[in-house]
Amino acid sequence: MNREKWLITGGAGYIGTHIADLFIADGKDVVLLDSLYQGLSSRIDYLCKKHNTDIPLEVVDIRDYTAIENILENNNFSGIVHTAALKAVGESPLQANANSVQIQTPALK
Numbered sequence: 001m002n003r004e005k006w007l008i009t010g011g012a013g014y015i016g017t018h019i020a021d022l023f024i025a026d027g028k029d030v031v032l033l034d035s036l037y038q039g040l041s042s043r044i045d046y047l048c049k050k051h052n053t054d055i056p057l058e059v060v061d062i063r064d065y066t067a068i069e070n071i072l073e074n075n076n077f078s079g080i081v082h083t084a085a086l087k088a089v090g091e092s093p094l095q096a097n098a099n100s101v102q103i104q105t106p107a108l109k
């Protein structure tokens with residue numbers, strides 16, 4: 001049986017890396033997507049060492065529709081966990097909303 005493969009947006013963030021940790025421990029493959037605007041690649045390095053595996057990271061702006069669409073087309077994902085978000089919403093509520101909504105269009109297609 002094929003292993004499940006999941007896309008985790010915000011995959012270098014706090015929640016994203018914890019979900020990746022649990023998924024990998026559960027035998028799932030993961031691809032992390034993050035702009036690294038607030039994420040830390042050191043968290044991913046830690047996970048690679050912990051699980052003795054390579055974890056693909058797509059450094060992509062969530063608003064880059066074409067890049068997201070390409071990633072979705074080139075991978076047969078079982079599902080998407082969407083955790084990419086701006087936490088200081090008060091600084092830019094419109095941007096935070098736009099970023100959160102942006103991935104949903106190609107993902108739903």
Ligand SMILES: O=c1ccn([C@@H]2O[C@H](COP(=O)(O)OP(=O)(O)O[C@H]3O[C@H](CO)[C@H](O)[C@H](O)[C@H]3O)[C@@H](O)[C@H]2O)c(=O)[nH]1
Nearest residue numbers: 010012013014015034035036037038039062084085086099
């Ligand atoms: O357009 C965007 C916006 C954000 N991101 C990424 O999304 C990730 C979000 O992760 P954060 O760690 O910034 O936020 P989380 O929601 O995962 O976690 C936050 O909320 C948690 C509780 O819910 C804790 O408080 C934690 O400390 C706090 O960082 C970051 O890597 C950031 O670079 C993108 O890739 N694109």
